[in-house]
Amino acid sequence: MSQVPRKEHHAAHHFDDAVQERDAALLGMWLFIGQELLFFGGLAVLYIVMRLQHPGAFVEGSGHLSWKLGGLNTAFLVVSSMTLGLAIRSAKRDEAGKIVPFLGATFLLALSFLVVKGFEYSEKIHHGLVPGKWFSAIGADPSLHVFFGMYFATTGLHALHVLIGMGLLVWLMLRARRGHFHSGYQTPLDLVNLYWHTVELIWIFLFPALYLVS
Amino acid sequence: MESVKTQSLKYYFAVAASILVLVAAALAVHATMKGPVASALTLGLAGLQAVVVVLFSMGLRKEKGFNRLIFVASLMFLGFFIILTLADVLTRGDVAKDEEFNFSIKSPVKPLTGSNHTIDGHPPRHEGRAP
Amino acid sequence: MSHHPDPNASYLESPAGFWPWLKSWLFTLDHKRIGILYFLGIVFSFGLGGFFAMVIRIELLRPHGLMLTHTQYNQVFTLHGAVMVFLFIIPSIPATIGNFVLPLLLGAKDVAFPRLNLLSFYIYLLGAVLAIFSLFSGAVDTGWTFYTPYSTQTGTAVISMTLAAFVLGFSSILTGINFIVTIHKLRAPGMGWFRIPLFAWATYATSIIQILATPVLAITLVLLILERTLGLGIFDPALGGDPVLFQHFFWFYSHPAVYIMILPAMGVMSEIITTHAQKDIFGYRFVAFSSIAIAVISFLVWGHHMYVSGQSLYANMIFSVLTLLVAIPSAIKVFNWVATLYGGHIHWRVPFLYAMGFIFLFLIGGFTGIILALLSLDVHLHDTYFIVAHFHYVMVGGTVMAFVGALHHWWPKMFGRMYSENWARVAFVLVFLGFNLTFFVQFILGSKGMPRRYHNYLDQFQPLHAFSTFGSWVLGLGFIVMTVYLIHSAFRGKKAPANPWESRTLEWQTASPPTTGNFEGTPTVTGGPYDYPRAGAAAGRNGRPE
Numbered sequence: 001m002s003q004v005p006r007k008e009h010h011a012a013h014h015f016d017d018a019v020q021e022r023d024a025a026l027l028g029m030w031l032f033i034g035q036e037l038l039f040f041g042g043l044a045v046l047y048i049v050m051r052l053q054h055p056g057a058f059v060e061g062s063g064h065l066s067w068k069l070g071g072l073n074t075a076f077l078v079v080s081s082m083t084l085g086l087a088i089r090s091a092k093r094d095e096a097g098k099i100v101p102f103l104g105a106t107f108l109l110a111l112s113f114l115v116v117k118g119f120e121y122s123e124k125i126h127h128g129l130v131p132g133k134w135f136s137a138i139g140a141d142p143s144l145h146v147f148f149g150m151y152f153a154t155t156g157l158h159a160l161h162v163l164i165g166m167g168l169l170v171w172l173m174l175r176a177r178r179g180h181f182h183s184g185y186q187t188p189l190d191l192v193n194l195y196w197h198t199v200e201l202i203w204i205f206l207f208p209a210l211y212l213v214s
Numbered sequence: 215m216e217s218v219k220t221q222s223l224k225y226y227f228a229v230a231a232s233i234l235v236l237v238a239a240a241l242a243v244h245a246t247m248k249g250p251v252a253s254a255l256t257l258g259l260a261g262l263q264a265v266v267v268v269l270f271s272m273g274l275r276k277e278k279g280f281n282r283l284i285f286v287a288s289l290m291f292l293g294f295f296i297i298l299t300l301a302d303v304l305t306r307g308d309v310a311k312d313e314e315f316n317f318s319i320k321s322p323v324k325p326l327t328g329s330n331h332t333i334d335g336h337p338p339r340h341e342g343r344a345p
Numbered sequence: 346m347s348h349h350p351d352p353n354a355s356y357l358e359s360p361a362g363f364w365p366w367l368k369s370w371l372f373t374l375d376h377k378r379i380g381i382l383y384f385l386g387i388v389f390s391f392g393l394g395g396f397f398a399m400v401i402r403i404e405l406l407r408p409h410g411l412m413l414t415h416t417q418y419n420q421v422f423t424l425h426g427a428v429m430v431f432l433f434i435i436p437s438i439p440a441t442i443g444n445f446v447l448p449l450l451l452g453a454k455d456v457a458f459p460r461l462n463l464l465s466f467y468i469y470l471l472g473a474v475l476a477i478f479s480l481f482s483g484a485v486d487t488g489w490t491f492y493t494p495y496s497t498q499t500g501t502a503v504i505s506m507t508l509a510a511f512v513l514g515f516s517s518i519l520t521g522i523n524f525i526v527t528i529h530k531l532r533a534p535g536m537g538w539f540r541i542p543l544f545a546w547a548t549y550a551t552s553i554i555q556i557l558a559t560p561v562l563a564i565t566l567v568l569l570i571l572e573r574t575l576g577l578g579i580f581d582p583a584l585g586g587d588p589v590l591f592q593h594f595f596w597f598y599s600h601p602a603v604y605i606m607i608l609p610a611m612g613v614m615s616e617i618i619t620t621h622a623q624k625d626i627f628g629y630r631f632v633a634f635s636s637i638a639i640a641v642i643s644f645l646v647w648g649h650h651m652y653v654s655g656q657s658l659y660a661n662m663i664f665s666v667l668t669l670l671v672a673i674p675s676a677i678k679v680f681n682w683v684a685t686l687y688g689g690h691i692h693w694r695v696p697f698l699y700a701m702g703f704i705f706l707f708l709i710g711g712f713t714g715i716i717l718a719l720l721s722l723d724v725h726l727h728d729t730y731f732i733v734a735h736f737h738y739v740m741v742g743g744t745v746m747a748f749v750g751a752l753h754h755w756w757p758k759m760f761g762r763m764y765s766e767n768w769a770r771v772a773f774v775l776v777f778l779g780f781n782l783t784f785f786v787q788f789i790l791g792s793k794g795m796p797r798r799y800h801n802y803l804d805q806f807q808p809l810h811a812f813s814t815f816g817s818w819v820l821g822l823g824f825i826v827m828t829v830y831l832i833h834s835a836f837r838g839k840k841a842p843a844n845p846w847e848s849r850t851l852e853w854q855t856a857s858p859p860t861t862g863n864f865e866g867t868p869t870v871t872g873g874p875y876d877y878p879r880a881g882a883a884a885g886r887n888g889r890p891e
Contacts, residue, residue, distance in 0.1 A: 038560040042564035045593075053585075078234055086223075138326055145323055145576075
């Protein structure tokens with residue numbers, strides 16, 4: 001492994017020191033996570049109300065989803081969170097050569113998640129199990145389209161967050177290659193880590209809420 | 215340069231493994247049980263997974279007090295949202311119950327008939343409504 | 346970003362030549378310049394929204410319309426509401442005055458995340474462009490509330506306007522995050538939590554709402570767009586959805602948003618009153634914590650917009666009781682401002698006039714709010730001009746008065762120039778008078794049964810409508826006078842001293858206009874923000890005679 005050059009970090013001019021800068025960044029990120037929770041929280045409220053109003057549709061709709069593929073995707077996200085944590089560990093231990101491989105593994109796992117999601121989507125679209133305006137499947141419950149409206153809205157917004165996370169991972173890999181991260185500085189890694197765990201957190205609830213209804 | 219203190223590799227494996235065990239437990243519940251209890255259990259297990267992620271992966275266990283407060287406060291406001299919305303939705307009365315189904319005006323769902331009683335391998339769980 | 350300004354030169358100083366000048370503004374990371382950029386955007390939006398308001402009032406001169414079709418009328422009042430709410434009033438005080446003043450008040454060199462700050466300005470600009478695009482692509486006619494199921498059916502530009510509001514929401518969230526982190530991490534040495542000027546406390550409370558309520562607006566608008574394009578079946582009753590649920594979602598944001606509008610105005614009040622009365626605030630902690638209390642309670646009261654929507658009676662009762670709670674912290678503030686005046690050395694300068702105008706009009710807006718919180722009365726007054734008058738008394742009488750007051754208070758600091766005190770008084774009288782002429786009669790109109798958002802009305806309402814329209818011309822004239830003397834002042838005004846009002850807060854302890862680096866060295870704080878010398882022997886620190 002070629003030696004990665006180490007680039008020292010200097011705090012921006014309006015901060016007293018690097019500690020203050022790091023604390024400010026983490027505080028900002030926690031606030032951002034707070035707003036993410038309320039954003040997806042809106043979907044949670046919607047889910048609760050819709051499930052109360054159309055219980056049969058959720059049971060029937062959930063039967064159309066594959067818990068195997070959903071479970072596989074859960075595993076992808078859980079392991080990707082672990083590899084991202086290991087990337088930070090490597091930075092803290094000054095093992096610069098390991099940061100990019102761990103970030104790359106995280107990226108590939110996120111990509112696998114989206115690929116599986118893509119297969120699921122195309123299968124549902126093929127059977128006409130899509131939101132109301134294009135819904136064309138046969139069903140026992142007349143509100144079945146509401147379940148698939150919820151399914152596509154929630155998983156679609158979540159997939160968008162995964163996509164954004166992948167963009168952030170690429171940015172981190174580019175910076176890591178230039179030696180930006182080491183025992184003296186890992187703030188961007190920590191911020192993306194918090195974001196990525198939030199994405200994982202949301203999926204943890206989406207999986208039983210959509211795939212495991214009976 | 216001196217390294218910063220880090221967790222052992224075991225720590226990361228243990229966190230991921232415990233989440234996956236909880237996921238497996240939820241799948242087991244799904245395979246063996248039915249009804250609202252099963253849903254409550256699977257969502258409860260998801261809650262436990264979330265606690266593991268928040269406390270150990272995101273490190274809220276060791277975070278500064280105010281950062282913890284932000285997280286808790288966000289959940290609290292979400293709780294207000296859920297409770298007050300349900301205060302309306304659950305006490306609205308039975309306008310819809312006498313209808314054929316809730317607000318059924320133009321459902322795009324094609325009703326089941328004798329000739330199309332299975333949909334991509336999943337048997338229907340209800341009797342179809344009269345066409 | 347090639348321009349590296351001298352930290353000890355005035356922040357308004359730019360490199361020579363047009364393009365370098367433009368670049369130094371468009372890529373600036375200086376919170377003061379970003380505040381000025383926001384100011385320009387907000388003044389433009391206010392002009393646009395004001396234009397629509399004038400069209401509405403002129404149209405209502407006659408009971409059966411004057412120049413617009415029914416659809417055009419619906420579009421005009423929707424655009425008036427949407428532009429004024431999303432483009433003007435929500436960002437008005439936080440983004441302009443807050444950006445400019447907050448770091449100075451705290452003794453900081455900048456906000457915590459300067460690049461994020463510039464980004465949030467450009468997001469605001471993108472939102473404004475989308476809003477204007479929607480104006481020319483079949484202007485939306487749903488009312489600014491976008492209620493379903495009409496908003497899923499109308500042929501007008503719902504998607505581009507909701508997208509604009511969605512984008513503007515992001516700008517608001519990022520500003521909120523920036524301000525909370527700034528207040529937490531960048532206070533000058535010695536500035537403990539109870540030495541922070543009260544404007545910062547108010548900004549803090551506002552930011553909490555911006556961060557935790559705005560995402561719900563974002564998801565609501567995303568879902569509305571999806572409902573319109575894909576037919577999710579969640580809000581549209583034709584597909585099995587619940588239209589009242591949309592109202593829950595919308596007001597979970599939009600009621601707290603009312604406090605995004607009024608809380609910073611309350612913060613401005615505390616600054617203006619203490620400075621121009623040369624007096625410590627009465628009950629600092631009560632004023633500070635009442636801001637936080639208002640922010641928290643604001644999340645619990647949204648259902649009072651929905652008393653007649655089909656919401657359950659039990660929910661109505663819960664929301665009615667919770668709504669009455671907001672009166673407590675609001676009253677604490679008003680009592681404390683009035684108590685602050687007792688025994689002060691009051692200078693009746695223009696910012697102070699606006700502060701007094703605020704208290705008077707906010708009282709009327711607040712008291713009618715209590716009337717409307719009561720179920721028995723609201724069922725009659727709902728969707729009448731009484732509501733229109735009530736929220737204009739709070740938003741215009743409250744927030745706009747405070748915004749204009751803040752503008753006059755900090756104008757010498759922002760531009761380093763004084764304005765004409767006499768012309769400013771003329772403008773104040775016109776605005777105050779014009780506002781009351783326009784809106785007070787609307788209370789009467791509403792209580793007599795004139796519904797809001799109607800294009801045609803019964804002949805017997807014409808005199809009151811015409812009176813209101815004449816009032817709006819006086820109000821408009823007031824703003825025109827103000828625009829003229831402020832533009833004159835910005836270029837030709839008398840040079841302002843560093844501290845023309847002899848204020849004690851930190852932003853006045855540096856040059857006017859401030860240097861790019863804000864302060865020479867880091868200021869150290871040794872006392873409270875309003876430690877004025879005791880005003881005469883007659884009264885002591887908290888107005889108690891000695």
